[in-house]
Amino acid sequence: MKCIDKNILLDYLNDVLSSRKKKHIASHLSECGHCRRELEKWKKILDITQEFVDQDVKLNPVPPHAHITQRFSKLPQNDESSFWVRYWVKPAIATASLIFIALMVFFFAPKTVPELTENYYVIDNVTYTETISLEDRYLDNLETLYLQEIYENEELTYDILYGDWQNYEEVLNDLDHDELEELINKMYDNEIT
Amino acid sequence: MDSIRLNQLIEENYQKIFLLALKMLKNYEDAEDATQDIFLKVYENIKSFRKEAKFTTWIYRIALNHIYYMNNKRNKEISRFPEAHEMRTEMNANPSSVLHEKELFVSLENVINLLSPRQKEVFVMRYYNQLPFKKIAQILGKSLGTVKSNYFFAMQKIKNDLQNQNLLEFQE
Numbered sequence A: 001m002k003c004i005d006k007n008i009l010l011d012y013l014n015d016v017l018s019s020r021k022k023k024h025i026a027s028h029l030s031e032c033g034h035c036r037r038e039l040e041k042w043k044k045i046l047d048i049t050q051e052f053v054d055q056d057v058k059l060n061p062v063p064p065h066a067h068i069t070q071r072f073s074k075l076p077q078n079d080e081s082s083f084w085v086r087y088w089v090k091p092a093i094a095t096a097s098l099i100f101i102a103l104m105v106f107f108f109a110p111k112t113v114p115e116l117t118e119n120y121y122v123i124d125n126v127t128y129t130e131t132i133s134l135e136d137r138y139l140d141n142l143e144t145l146y147l148q149e150i151y152e153n154e155e156l157t158y159d160i161l162y163g164d165w166q167n168y169e170e171v172l173n174d175l176d177h178d179e180l181e182e183l184i185n186k187m188y189d190n191e192i193t
Numbered sequence B: 001m002d003s004i005r006l007n008q009l010i011e012e013n014y015q016k017i018f019l020l021a022l023k024m025l026k027n028y029e030d031a032e033d034a035t036q037d038i039f040l041k042v043y044e045n046i047k048s049f050r051k052e053a054k055f056t057t058w059i060y061r062i063a064l065n066h067i068y069y070m071n072n073k074r075n076k077e078i079s080r081f082p083e084a085h086e087m088r089t090e091m092n093a094n095p096s097s098v099l100h101e102k103e104l105f106v107s108l109e110n111v112i113n114l115l116s117p118r119q120k121e122v123f124v125m126r127y128y129n130q131l132p133f134k135k136i137a138q139i140l141g142k143s144l145g146t147v148k149s150n151y152f153f154a155m156q157k158i159k160n161d162l163q164n165q166n167l168l169e170f171q172e
């Protein structure tokens, strides 16, 4: 039975995995001493790091300056919405959005990969575009690539470093420790800081 | 959003943004200045902001923009007056050096400073600001996978460094 990758163990400790994956890992841990020790190692590092951070936070208490809070408290309250907005427009919008959501669920639910959605922010008169990426569950369907390809293709290495490395999760899971070490070293070499 | 709720949000986020600025800029005074400037920007732009649900995301974006802006500005100054900078760094020595586990904490501080800016911002938002990965991804406009990999490589560096300095003993 193959061992669990280090970064997956880290995800496991951070509780960011699906329940299916968590179950799989828990059952592997129950029968593999090597992975249990590896998990203990990460846990210890996370604990030490958290302890360090907590101390650091305690040492640097910075309450908001009075001139900042005063400004914010002087901001005018929002006007109460008018009769028509409250009793007609809002319920109408609510109904319309419910219908819209229902339609979306109907059309897009069966196993299609959703379109990327974009949000816009305006800060200092500059518009920022944010792309909400695919959720983890859609990543399972994406094709996996072979190690050789990852080694040889700089773009892929870049992708793993800065992009959706989880696409290659299955490949990473199959690596033994030496191979993984080699891959990580290669990534470090390519890293732009 | 009413002003009481708004004040609450400011209180909640002020300290967190300060810590983010402190870790990214590595200087107490600069971090204080940056945090004040960031919240003044938030104040000036509050009317253009609409949805409460994304308020923290919005604040963090303003914060990171400002922090990077300040850092670039400062780097230019440092290259012109390197001596002045060294004196200032000396005076703002890290207060965590008084801690009982001195060695360990100083070492962790050093490792954090060795992280790339991307890794550092993810690390600080995760540990100091206690934000979930999904929120961090939203703030940075990156995918969840990217953020997780930044975090993983940051932790890998921390782990290696602690092990190299023999600050962690494991039985293999």
Ligand SMILES: [Zn+2]
Pocket (backbone or CB within 6 Å): A002, A003, A004, A028, A032, A033, A034, A035, A036
């Ligand atoms: Zn195992």
